[in-house]
Amino acid sequence: MSIGRDEVLHVAKLAELAVRESELHRLVDNLNRIVNYVAALDEVPADRIAEPYLAGPQSVALREDVEAAMPLARPPASMAPEFAGGFYLVPRHGAMEDQ
Numbered sequence: 272m273s274i275g276r277d278e279v280l281h282v283a284k285l286a287e288l289a290v291r292e293s294e295l296h297r298l299v300d301n302l303n304r305i306v307n308y309v310a311a312l313d314e315v316p317a318d319r320i321a322e323p324y325l326a327g328p329q330s331v332a333l334r335e336d337v338e339a340a341m342p343l344a345r346p347p348a349s350m351a352p353e354f355a356g357g358f359y360l361v362p363r364h365g366a367m368e369d370q
Contacts (some may be wrong), residue, residue, distance in 0.1 A: 272306055272310065273303060273306070274299060274302045274303050274306055275299065276295060276299055279295065279298055279299050279302060280295070347359070
């Protein structure tokens with residue numbers, strides 16, 4: 272099947288689209304490429320199921336799952352202006368001064 276200039280102009284008129292004469296050749300070419308691709312899909316045999324494509328290796332060796340604390344690159348005290356007894360110390364909010 273092939274789509275011609277007249278068919279493109281007819282569909283553009285039905286869709287109320289303005290198609291410039293300079294763009295018409297490219298539009299006809301692009302629509303014909305789409306129609307040819309869909310026609311090629313009809314040639315694919317439907318009685319077979321292709322193997323699914325999985326990117327990467329077929330199997331991956333997993334590391335042992337060990338529950339343990341992860342050590343930090345730096346201790347929390349080095350990242351905080353004030354740190355004592357395992358807590359970050361922050362200034363009191365002005366609204367809490369009465370408490």
